[in-house]
Amino acid sequence: MNDHIREAHGLEVDEGQLPAEDWFERSETLQKLRRNKKFPTIWCSGCGIGVVMGALIRAIDHLGLKNDDVALVAGIGCSARMPIYMDYNTLHTTHGRALAFATGLKIARPDMKVIAIMGDGDALAIGGNHFIHAARRNMGITAIVINNSIYGMTGGQYSPTTPLNSRATTAPYGNIEPPFPICDLAVAAGASYVARSTVYHALELDKFISEAISKDGFSMVEAVSYCHTTYGRINKLGTAADMMRALKDTSISQTAYGNLSPEEKTNNTKIVRGNFVNIDRPQYTNSYSSLITRIQGGEQ
């Protein structure tokens, strides 16, 4: 790993867990973008979503997957625009429904790697029901939830992950609703793989997304990001660089968290980054294939 990369990312995780240097160096990121699409992206300068896009491309690249075998399914929102720029089979669907579309696609093509890209409002408000049921079924889909705590595309309304007391255009006196803990929700609903990092920790995202895609069952990676254009402005949190830097200061690795005293854990307000669940249980399309084999074998 180049020193400047390590330094730039303020890496705190174990060296052994990080991608090898040559992975980063030989990443064919540019080749995996759609050159015939009009760049630049729709995202505001300084947005964190592009970091997640880079991480996703590097993860797919690292796993040696063929582009033809990868499908990206997205809903509606800033995050959901991501597949447009990437050279895979890409399906841009309706708001909140990415996982439901992905479910049908995965059942039709169990051999494909189906990846759903959603924002926090997309995945947890309008799509909350699909989110928990995809996890419960252990459908072989990787869900990437880019959590910027706000509805960015519509201009900064409060979302299911907007922190308590923060302001939004529809919470002018401060948000009185407590936020959803996305990873806890995925764990409780039965996901096989659950991890969280931030767009500041790009290489850690590479690693988690790579592990998630490798997982046979339902996997979910929460990529904590920010929206300096709406949330940041309303809450006076500074520039994109300020908000990016804050992710370093307001997050803590799972290892460091584990070393805290019980009292410190109770009082911890930092975002814990890490892999919280990695288990094996029957993946839906495998179970259905077994069912077909049984029934075609003559079972009544």
Next chain:
Amino acid sequence: MSIKLMQGNDAIGWGAIAAGCRFYAGYPITPSTEVAEILSRELPKVGGKFIQMEDEIASMAAIIGASVGGLKSMTATSGPGFSLMQENIGYAAMTEIPCVIVDVQRLGPSTGQPTAASQGDVMQARWGTHGDHPIIALSPTSVRQAFDLTVKAFELSEKYRTPVILLTDEIIGHMREPVDLPDFKTIQLPEYRLTKKDGEYIPYRNEPGDVPPLANFGVGYRYHITALFHDQQGFSTQRVDEIDPWLERFNSKLDKHLDDILMLEEDRMPGAQLAILSYGASARTSRHAMKLARARGQKVDLMTLLTIWPFPEAQVEALGERVDRIIVPEMNLGQLAYEVERMVGRKKVKRVTRANGEMVTPQMVLDALEG
């Protein structure tokens, strides 16, 4: 096959199997649930897949996803579920992804009367999702026709890349009739899709032809599908010069093939000045009323629409030129009658409506013929 006693919902399930449907996603709702039950049992036997989703929104999304993945796909529902599906029916129309939606109409509005029949979703089938869009809706009048029109629904859906709604009702769905289904091996639908990579692919090209073929995901054409207005490559666009040619093709693709899409049955009588025009369960009432009327000496034509949408404008217009009055019996407050009136004028149309869960009776039609 041998003669079997079955209900319309069973026949729809068998029609789907015969047409090559290999994916079903749905959510239980009266009076359509038997379609899901039979397909949960039969699909795995032929290597197909069934899933019960968390709601109708997800069911509709899942069949579109599976269709993109290469499987002929279907869902079945009724009024409230049909309302929930409208969002993604619009998606399927806009992105031109084939799928079949069965709506076994029950009495509404809202929760209404789940076990009572209705034809109250005629306009929802046409305009339920927002924005202008092409759509096909077929309406069977018997159990055997429920089978045949299900097969036809898949054919039209694949051929014209559009969602097709099988707009049936609780009476046809739950009515049992003896039927002799054809040998499924004799039913071979053509392959309209690109199932392997062969040359360049422009997913939404506007010419030649009205319907560019759909390439299944994973065959080597890595392209983009979005329900935003899109250019010929499938990428979103706000350029009017790209939108207009697409709009023109999209909204006229069915109109150019009405000969293939429109199905109706006519029972004409020389010199008839009266006609009954109906569809679905009410067509059964109408046929009975026609026989009674003719028996007492009235000259009456009968027109039964099997294709409701697109509406057979020319055929109804011609009927209006032949006869003085058209009786339109239906189990709603006159939804299809709007269309008939649009073609022949209000003065020529006599509505016979009933929206309380009971069928229109032959006597009601006879009274209208007298009046």
